[in-house]
Amino acid sequence: MSEIENLNPDPLLRDNVFINSVDYVIGLTRSNSVWPMTFGLACCAIEMMATGMSKYDLDRFGSGVFRATPRQADLMIVAGTVTHKMAPRVKRLYDQMPEPKYVIAMGGCVIRGGPYVKYGYHVLKGVDLIVPVDVYVPGCPPRPEALMEGLFEVQRLMRHETFLDRTRRRTKPELHVPT
């Protein structure tokens, strides 16, 4: 605070002007306007929709704008069982999103195959085999509160990473998926 006082000797300015790093401000604004992609695969999507509706109201955290195109989305919530047939499509949607992008793996199926882990011949055993996942939200399906906690975790990631310095930006592993 003393720094700010030094920079702003004027008492009126001191109460109204805040000084901080650009990265912090960008992080704050970015984290409060996370736009998820409209995209659901199974029953988890029902819970995701409930999270967006009035009772849980994801809009309170700036994330109610579910975009109908990956090109406008920052966050992919993979909600529901990913089958092997669907996997290349999920990967393609992820590839179409602009950087920086984030992925929430929602529910047991997406994390490690869920109930299909042993005998589900057609189910992908974890979406992290095809796209890099930032936050895992367990549950079958997770309650809206759990998904919101996952979103807060993504917001926390956004606030604590540096956005402007490309060299210090978090790199994600490239995963090979035949499409």
Next chain:
Amino acid sequence: MALKRQEIHEIVKRKFGDAVLEDRAEAPEPFLLVRPDALESIATFCRDEATLRFDLLSAISGVDYPERSAIEVVYCLDSTAHNHWLVLKVSLPRQDPRVRTVENIWRTADWHERETYDLVGVVFEGHHNLVRILCPEDWEGHPLRKDYVMPESYRGIKNVVE
């Protein structure tokens, strides 16, 4: 007028006596086991006969019986006109299960037969587009066969979790 299952079986048997291999009208889920080569004509008869009028094919299922070395295909017929129903079965050899398509009799059979082909491997002869419907096109094997082994990987993606 809705007919009892016994009466429906009698009508079919009167017309196709030698083609009906087994009549289980007293079973909890009654069915008629018919000869595969007579299936098409029996199905046509069931649809067109005024007293039967099975205008809806509600399901086709394939069942694998490795111990009998047989694959059975089950046809569930419904009559929306008379509100009665009938189950037809055919038993096919497991090595080479083939039966005539019924998609020209009930158009809904198109996708049902593709599903049965995809998952159990029954070949429906005369079907206009017998390709997989649920599994990816390049999937190997028919997953609902009892001796199906889960693939270790698919297109280079590991499919087993330790």
